Amino acid sequence: MTKILVINPNTTTSMTDKIAAAARSVARPDTQIVAANSKSGPVSIQGYLDVATCIPGALAEVANHPDVDAIVIACFDDTGLDALRCMVSVPVLGIGEAAYHAASMIATKFSVVTTLSRSVPGLENNLQRYGLAQKCVRVRATDIPVLKLEEGDQESLDKIRAEIRDAIARDRAEAIVLGCAGMANLMKQLSDEFGLPVIDGVAAGITLAEALVNSGLKTSKIGAYSVS
Numbered sequence: 001m002t003k004i005l006v007i008n009p010n011t012t013t014s015m016t017d018k019i020a021a022a023a024r025s026v027a028r029p030d031t032q033i034v035a036a037n038s039k040s041g042p043v044s045i046q047g048y049l050d051v052a053t054c055i056p057g058a059l060a061e062v063a064n065h066p067d068v069d070a071i072v073i074a075c076f077d078d079t080g081l082d083a084l085r086c087m088v089s090v091p092v093l094g095i096g097e098a099a100y101h102a103a104s105m106i107a108t109k110f111s112v113v114t115t116l117s118r119s120v121p122g123l124e125n126n127l128q129r130y131g132l133a134q135k136c137v138r139v140r141a142t143d144i145p146v147l148k149l150e151e152g153d154q155e156s157l158d159k160i161r162a163e164i165r166d167a168i169a170r171d172r173a174e175a176i177v178l179g180c181a182g183m184a185n186l187m188k189q190l191s192d193e194f195g196l197p198v199i200d201g202v203a204a205g206i207t208l209a210e211a212l213v214n215s216g217l218k219t220s221k222i223g224a225y226s227v228s
Contacts, residue, residue: 001030002213004206005068008037008181009058009079010044014150015182019074022184022202031210034068036061044146045075047118055080059087070209072098074181074202076114077122085225091212092219095201096126099177102204104135106197107174111167113160114179115149117141123179137171139179149182160186164194175199 006023008016020035027033038057042050058080062071070091073081078094085092103110114123120139127133142159149156160183167173175197178186187200219225 001032002028002070002210003032003034003068004209004213005062005065005071006033006035006074006202006206007058007062007071008035008074009054010042010050010075010146011038011040011057012043012147012150013037015044015146016074018150019181019184019202022187022200023072023074023206026203026206028210031206033206034065036065045077045079046116046146048122051077051079051122055083059083062087069213072202072205072209074205076179076181076201077119078126082224085219086227089218089221091209091217093205093209093212095181095205096123096179097130098204098208099199099201100127100130100132100136101208103175103177103197103199104132107135109135109137109171109173110175110177110199111137111171111173112139112177112179113163113167113183114139114141115144115146115182117143119179136177137173138167140167146180146182149180157186160190161193164190164198168194168196177201 016037023033041054041057073094076096078096081094140163177199184202191198
């Protein structure tokens, strides 16, 4: 039995429930998904300030789950990724990092469709850091607030669809990465609708975490992730 902690760094439990459902829908039968969210910090993560203020709550919540085999950070900014890799020895994946890598393996170029415009620079910085900026044609903002996605309204879905259409027509994107954990429930629907891979980071994070655990790999404690 593989036990994976899926940590939502914000405090919105409805989003945690959606993330948990997405994670369980792709997990292997012998994988146990434990979903949790921070008990303190912002209700959503939309830009640099929210990223900074949510980290203490996320670290505290992870400390409550010492017996897991892997951790998936269910925030597309990969919030607290390096800190958590210092804190534990099990594999830690961010859903942004996982989605970018998955897209790079199945398409020569991809576009990201995210929420607010102020989130775009942070995602672009991460793409540079992961060495995948050359594969990403563009990070597109729908200007939908993160919590608006919890309503599941038609207007928000239409905005996401419009950005995907533009990404295909103008960016020549061969795959689309959904740039928010709040979009996790849309992957199959949009993949079927547009006829190209639409990648959800939660699904990518879970399946990659399972692969790392199955391979017996852990976080290196020599160098940057050492705490000694």
